[in-house]
Amino acid sequence: MKTFDSLFAELSERVAARPEGSGTVAAFDKGVHHLGKKVIEEAGEVWIAAEYQSDEELAEEISQLLYWTQVMMLKRGLGLDDVYRHL
Ligand SMILES: N=c1c2ncn([C@@H]3O[C@H](COP(=O)(O)OP(=O)(O)OP(=O)(O)O)[C@@H](O)[C@H]3O)c2ncn1[C@@H]1O[C@H](COP(=O)(O)O)[C@@H](O)[C@H]1O
Numbered sequence: 202m203k204t205f206d207s208l209f210a211e212l213s214e215r216v217a218a219r220p221e222g223s224g225t226v227a228a229f230d231k232g233v234h235h236l237g238k239k240v241i242e243e244a245g246e247v248w249i250a251a252e253y254q255s256d257e258e259l260a261e262e263i264s265q266l267l268y269w270t271q272v273m274m275l276k277r278g279l280g281l282d283d284v285y286r287h288l
Contacts, residue, residue, distance in 0.1 A: 209271050209281055216275050228272055236276055239269040 203211075215225045228236060243266040250259040274284065 205267060205271075206281060208268065209274070212268075212271055212275060225272060229276055233273070233276055236269065236273045240266070240273055243269050 212225055215223050216229050219226050228239070243262060246262045247259065247266050250262045254262075274280075
């Protein structure tokens, strides 16, 4: 099963290798403004799912929020340690 760390490694590799058709690369190239909107959108969907939807739907929305947060981290050049040291 994928973890936060293994997804971050995968996305780091995608951004470095820039494979054809990668949604991550396309989103990365759009920049911080686009990524910020995705983070906000997914955060809102997490809230709505927590209020009104199933555990499974909530878990899926949380996974998407984690994904977009990671793409933002990569765009700003942050690594896992930069974040973990604040936990
Ligand atoms: N985990 C994710 C992931 N989570 C969310 N998303 C993106 O976030 C969007 C969220 O879906 P929504 O339903 O909220 O939005 P949507 O309306 O369908 O999509 P938009 O029109 O808003 O882009 C998805 O459509 C994906 O574009 C993800 N995109 C990729 N991954 C993983 O990232 C890795 C690299 O993916 P690629 O770069 O696409 O190869 C792979 O392991 C993927 O599984």
